[in-house]
Amino acid sequence: MAPAQHELAPIYTTTNIAADHNQLTMEIMQKVAKKHGMVCLLHEKPFAGVNGSGKHNNWSVSTNTGVNLLSPGETPHENAQFLLFLCAVIQAVDDYQDLLRLSVATAGNDHRLGANEAPPAIISVFLGDELTGILNAIKNDEPYAGVEKVQMKLGVHALPRFSRDTTDRNRTSPFAFTGNKFEFRSLGSSNSIACANIMLNAAVAESLKQYADELEKAEDFQTALHELIKSVIIKHERILFDGDGYGADWVKEATEVRGLSNLKTTADAMPKLLDKKNMDMLIRQKVFSEAEIHSRCEIMLENYCKTVNIEGLTMVDMVRKDYLPAIEEYLYTLARAVDSMKSVSANLKCRYEISTIEKLTDLTDNILSSVEILEQELADLKNCKDIFETSAAIRDKILPAMSTLRGYVDAAEMLTSAKYWPYPSYGKLLFSVQ
Numbered sequence: 102m103a104p105a106q107h108e109l110a111p112i113y114t115t116t117n118i119a120a121d122h123n124q125l126t127m128e129i130m131q132k133v134a135k136k137h138g139m140v141c142l143l144h145e146k147p148f149a150g151v152n153g154s155g156k157h158n159n160w161s162v163s164t165n166t167g168v169n170l171l172s173p174g175e176t177p178h179e180n181a182q183f184l185l186f187l188c189a190v191i192q193a194v195d196d197y198q199d200l201l202r203l204s205v206a207t208a209g210n211d212h213r214l215g216a217n218e219a220p221p222a223i224i225s226v227f228l229g230d231e232l233t234g235i236l237n238a239i240k241n242d243e244p245y246a247g248v249e250k251v252q253m254k255l256g257v258h259a260l261p262r263f264s265r266d267t268t269d270r271n272r273t274s275p276f277a278f279t280g281n282k283f284e285f286r287s288l289g290s291s292n293s294i295a296c297a298n299i300m301l302n303a304a305v306a307e308s309l310k311q312y313a314d315e316l317e318k319a320e321d322f323q324t325a326l327h328e329l330i331k332s333v334i335i336k337h338e339r340i341l342f343d344g345d346g347y348g349a350d351w352v353k354e355a356t357e358v359r360g361l362s363n364l365k366t367t368a369d370a371m372p373k374l375l376d377k378k379n380m381d382m383l384i385r386q387k388v389f390s391e392a393e394i395h396s397r398c399e400i401m402l403e404n405y406c407k408t409v410n411i412e413g414l415t416m417v418d419m420v421r422k423d424y425l426p427a428i429e430e431y432l433y434t435l436a437r438a439v440d441s442m443k444s445v446s447a448n449l450k451c452r453y454e455i456s457t458i459e460k461l462t463d464l465t466d467n468i469l470s471s472v473e474i475l476e477q478e479l480a481d482l483k484n485c486k487d488i489f490e491t492s493a494a495i496r497d498k499i500l501p502a503m504s505t506l507r508g509y510v511d512a513a514e515m516l517t518s519a520k521y522w523p524y525p526s527y528g529k530l531l532f533s534v535q
Contacts, residue, residue: 103152104531113159116302120295123156127291145289146212148527153213154290158297161282162186162305172281173232181326184235188333189312190283191226193304194276195340198224199362200304200379201276201285203370204297206401208408210289211366215347220275220286223355223363225342227274233343239327240334273346303386367405368496372489374398402488409495413479416503420472420510423523428465428513431521432458457516464513471506478502 111122127143134141146153161171170186194201201224205214215221228236238244275287288297312329319325339359344351355361364370373379375398383389389397439454478498485491514522525533 106152116298120293120298123294143291145207145209145291148531151527151531153219155210155213155219155286156288156290156292156294158285158288158294158301159279159282160285160298160301169281171278171283181330184239184330185312185326186309187232187278188330188337189305189308191340192308192333192337193301194224194226195337196307197300197304197379197382198340199364199370199373199376200300201297202287202362202364203367203373203401204300205287205289205292206364206367206370206405207289207291208367208405208412209291210287213289214287220273221346221351222365223346223352223361224275224287224340225346225355225361226283226340227277227343228341229278229343232278233341236334236338236341239331240338242331274342275346299388303383303388306386307382366496366500367402368492371398371402371405371492399488402492406482406488406491406495409499410479410482413475413499413503416506417472417476417479419524420468420506424510424513425465425468425472427521427523428461428468428517431517432461432465434518434521435461461513461516464509464516467509468506468513471502471509475499475502475506 109126111119111126113119114122127141131141131143143154145155161169163169170182171190173183174180202222213219275285277284277286285297285301288294315329316322316325339361342351342355352363356363362373364373374394380391380394383394384391435454435458439451439458442449442451442454478494482491482494482499485494514526519526
């Protein structure tokens with residue numbers, strides 16, 4: 102969906118090393134770009150209406166001898182170990198969906214989530230038909246009938262026929278099971294993968310701790326295991342969703358019926374780090390101290406506020422120094438053209454010139470009013486008493502003001518001659534060979 106879209110897939114390894122590899126990869130990309138006279142933005146959504154840039158965090162858990170505990174095998178409905186660890190992940194995502202959302206929250210990623218092949222801000226789990234059928238059978242104490250594996254028809258007789266994967270190709274799912282691992286797709290291109298994996302590992306560890314405490318004291322292990330898996334499925338099935346994550350119906354169902362969180366912005370998500378249940382879990386798992394949690398929350402919100410503040414100030418600068426003067430210059434040219442043509446014949450209508458002048462004049466008035474509002478809102482940020490109030494003001498006032506101003510400038514661009522426009526168009530940016 103994006104011109105020249107590419108994907109880069111590192112080799113799987115342990116989480117700490119993978120996080121280092123990811124940081125090194127981003128650094129090398131930026132250095133190589135600079136070497137060739139370019140800039141590697143690592144911005145999640147530099148262009149409206151075009152695919153953003155993100156990461157898919159492929160995550161699994163294995164023993165110290167390399168046994169993948171999320172490998173279902175040929176008969177996953179008979180694999181109790183797999184089902185237990187699957188349930189641990191499902192519970193973790195449901196219990197700590199806010200932690201997963203805030204682990205990928207940045208100013209840039211807020212623009213990306215929810216469209217153009219990026220998952221929505223609402224966290225849900227996709228399992229596919231086979232695993233969903235298995236869990237439903239367990240929940241209802243029914244025998245599992247199985248999912249028919251569909252044979253792929255390749256059209257080339259020299260290649261073997263193979264079964265189509267019964268797991269996910271739904272790109273709107275933020276957290277999907279894909280064969281023998283989960284794929285967390287909400288990370289932005291500028292994100293470190295460390296935070297997302299910290300939250301995921303801690304949340305799953307919390308689930309497993311609860312299971313161990315319950316199963317280790319069971320008199321009949323097999324019965325207790327079955328009842329545990331069944332109870333987890335019933336309690337946490339609200340987080341399971343295999344449909345279209347972009348639809349308005351899903352937003353309504355997720356928030357109003359299922360009670361899932363819809364944290365649209367960083368300002369909504371990041372304060373959830375300080376919720377008691379989240380702090381208690383992270384401290385209990387010895388991931389962070391209370392002071393470290395408060396510190397991280399404030400630092401991440403400060404990064405968000407500074408980023409959007411810089412964007413807002415840059416927008417004001419661009420509008421006042423570049424866009425408004427360029428539109429005025431084009432208006433002057435049009436006005437002179439009308440005067441010249443009318444001097445030849447007063448009967449000339451000059452409909453294009455006059456209508457364009459009228460539309461652009463209205464737009465310049467709206468642009469001026471909007472940039473003045475944005476300037477005032479930016480100036481008012483200094484009156485906020487703390488970083489939480491500042492981030493809320495950015496969400497509620499700065500971003501809407503920037504969006505309104507952007508709309509008027511975009512409309513003016515469609516009416517102004519490219520000769521006068523001070524910045525390259527999408528066409529030149531994305532498709533120019535020069």
